[in-house]
Amino acid sequence: MLIKKPADIKSSEITDYADFKQRRYFIKQAALLGIGAGLGSLPLQSAAKNTDSRSRPLKPLLKTSYGQGLKQTSYDDITSYNNFYEFGTGKSDPADAAHNLKTRPWNIVVEGECEAPGEIGIEEILSGFVQEERIYRLRCVEAWAMVVPWVGFSLGDLLKRFKPTSRAKYVMFETLFDPDQMPGQLRNTLDWPYTEGLRMDEAMHPLALLSTGLYGEELPNQNGAPVRLVIPWKYGFKSIKSIVKIRFTETMPKTTWWQMQPKEYGFYANVNPQVDHPRWSQKKHRNIGEGIFSGKHETLMFNGYADEVAGLYKGMDLSKYF
Numbered sequence: 001m002l003i004k005k006p007a008d009i010k011s012s013e014i015t016d017y018a019d020f021k022q023r024r025y026f027i028k029q030a031a032l033l034g035i036g037a038g039l040g041s042l043p044l045q046s047a048a049k050n051t052d053s054r055s056r057p058l059k060p061l062l063k064t065s066y067g068q069g070l071k072q073t074s075y076d077d078i079t080s081y082n083n084f085y086e087f088g089t090g091k092s093d094p095a096d097a098a099h100n101l102k103t104r105p106w107n108i109v110v111e112g113e114c115e116a117p118g119e120i121g122i123e124e125i126l127s128g129f130v131q132e133e134r135i136y137r138l139r140c141v142e143a144w145a146m147v148v149p150w151v152g153f154s155l156g157d158l159l160k161r162f163k164p165t166s167r168a169k170y171v172m173f174e175t176l177f178d179p180d181q182m183p184g185q186l187r188n189t190l191d192w193p194y195t196e197g198l199r200m201d202e203a204m205h206p207l208a209l210l211s212t213g214l215y216g217e218e219l220p221n222q223n224g225a226p227v228r229l230v231i232p233w234k235y236g237f238k239s240i241k242s243i244v245k246i247r248f249t250e251t252m253p254k255t256t257w258w259q260m261q262p263k264e265y266g267f268y269a270n271v272n273p274q275v276d277h278p279r280w281s282q283k284k285h286r287n288i289g290e291g292i293f294s295g296k297h298e299t300l301m302f303n304g305y306a307d308e309v310a311g312l313y314k315g316m317d318l319s320k321y322f
Contacts, residue, residue, distance in 0.1 A: 055217040058131050058151050067135025073146040077289040079220050083140060084241055085189050086175065086182035087222065093184070094222035101181050101242070103226040112172075112248035115163035122226045126212060129153040133216065134209060136232040138239065139271050139303050143285045150230050151213030156204040159246075164200070168248035171203045172196070172255075173229060173240045190256055196229070196240040197253035197267065199312075207232060207308055233302040233309045235269045266322035270313070271303035275322050 054075075084094040106122040131151050139145045159171065177193035179185040185192045202208060209230040212219060219225040224241025231238045237257050247253075257265035264278055273283045284296040302309050313321075 055213070055220055057217050058126070058213045060131075061151065061216055062130055062132045064132050064134050067137070067147070067149075070135050070137065070147045071287075072135060072149055073287065073289050075215050078146055078148055078214060079222060081288050082222050083236060084184075084222060084224070086184045086192075086194065086242070088184045089189060095220075097183055098221035098225075101221040101225065103221065103242075106226050106244075108227070108243055108246060110162045110246045110248075113165045113168040113250055114248045115165060117162060120158070120161075122212075125158070125210075125227060129157060131212065136209070136230060137303050138230065138232060138236055139234075139285065139299070140236040141265070141269075141277060141282070143280060143282060144288055145285045145297075146288050148230075149215055150209060150211045151216060152209045152211035152227075152230065154206050155208040155210045155229065156206070158210055159203060159248075162246075162248075164248045167250045169200055170249045170252055171198050171200060172245075172247040172249055172253035173198075173243050174245035174247070175240055176242045176244045191260065194240060194256050195253065196238055197249075197255045198231070198238075199252075200248075201312055202231070205309060205312065207305060233271060233305040235271060237265065238269045268313075268318075268321050270318060270322070271299065272301060272318055272322065273299040274301075275319050 080095045081091045082094040083091070084098070087094040087097040104122065107119045108121075108125075109119045111117045130153060132153060133149055133151050135147060135149045137145055137147050164171075173196045175194040176182065177185060198208070209232075211224070211228050211230045212226065214220075214223060219228065224239075227243055228241040229239045229243070252267060255267060258267050271282075276282055283299055285299050286292075286294065286296050300306070
C-alpha cells in the first residue's frame with residue numbers, strides 16, 4: 001500500500017472544503033431517503049429535506065429594490081441546509097430538531113449603555129415596524145452562499161428606541177439558552193449562550209437587518225425564529241439567530257467564535273476574498289442548490305456591498321482586522 005505524506009500531496013488533489021461539506025450533507029440525506037446506486041448523478045436539490053410545513057404570511061409587506069435581479073435560493077434549500085449549532089452541527093440537524101422551539105411568547109431584553117433600557121416582545125416588533133422584503137446574499141465562511149428574500153427592518157430603527165448613550169461604541173447580541181428546546185446546547189460544541197457583536201456604526205447602517213421572516217413568511221425555527229440578524233456584507237456566523245438580549249457596550253464584546261478560534265474567526269468577519277481562512281480559500285464560492293458540479297462564483301469584496309459599506313472601514317488594515 002502506498003501512503004502519501006502531506007508534503008507529497010499536490011494542492012490540486014485536495015478536495016475543496018465546501019465540496020467536502022456539501023458531499024457529506026448530500027450523502028447523509030441520500031442515506032436517509034434510501035437512495036443507493038447512481039448517487040453521483042442526482043442533483044443536490046433532490047436530496048434536500050422537503051419542507052411541507054410553511055410559516056404564517058407576514059402582511060402587509062413592503063417590497064424594496066434591494067437585490068433585484070439576483071437569482072434566489074429555493075425555500076426548500078434555505079430551510080433545510082443551515083448552520084445553527086444549538087440544534088446540532090450537521091447542516092440538516094436544525095430542520096430535524098428545531099420543531100420544539102417555542103417562539104411565543106418571546107421577549108428581547110435591551111440593556112447596557114442606553115437611557116431607556118427595557119424589553120420588547122415579538123408581537124410588538126411585528127406590529128410596530130414596517131416589514132420590508134430585501135433580497136440579500138448571505139455568505140457562509142465555508143465557501144458557500146445563499147440568496148435569500150429576507151423580511152425585516154433596519155436594526156437601527158429598533159436600537160434608537162432605547163436611546164444609546166455616547167458611551168455605546170458596540171452592540172452585543174445573545175441567543176436563547178435553553179437545552180430542553182435546543183438539544184445541541186447539551187454538548188460543549190461552543191461556549192453557550194451564543195453571542196455576537198457589531199460596532200455601533202455597523203449596527204446603525206441601513207443594510208443591517210433584523211429579520212423576522214423569509215419568502216414573505218415568518219422565519220422557520222431552523223432559520224433563527226422569531227428574530228435574527230442579517231448582516232449581508234459579513235460572513236454568516238455574524239448573523240446571530242433567535243435573539244433574546246441586546247446590550248450596548250463601551251468596549252468590544254468577546255463574541256463566541258472570536259473567543260473560541262480568534263485566528264480563524266475575527267470580530268469584523270467582513271467578506272474579503274483576499275483574506276483566506278487558515279484552512280481554505282475564500283476567493284470563490286458556490287451557491288447552495290446549484291449542485292456540486294456547477295461552476296463557482298468569484299467572491300466579491302464585502303460580498304458585493306462595497307459601495308454601501310466600504311466607508312465604514314476607511315483606513316483600516318482589513319487583513320489585520322478581519
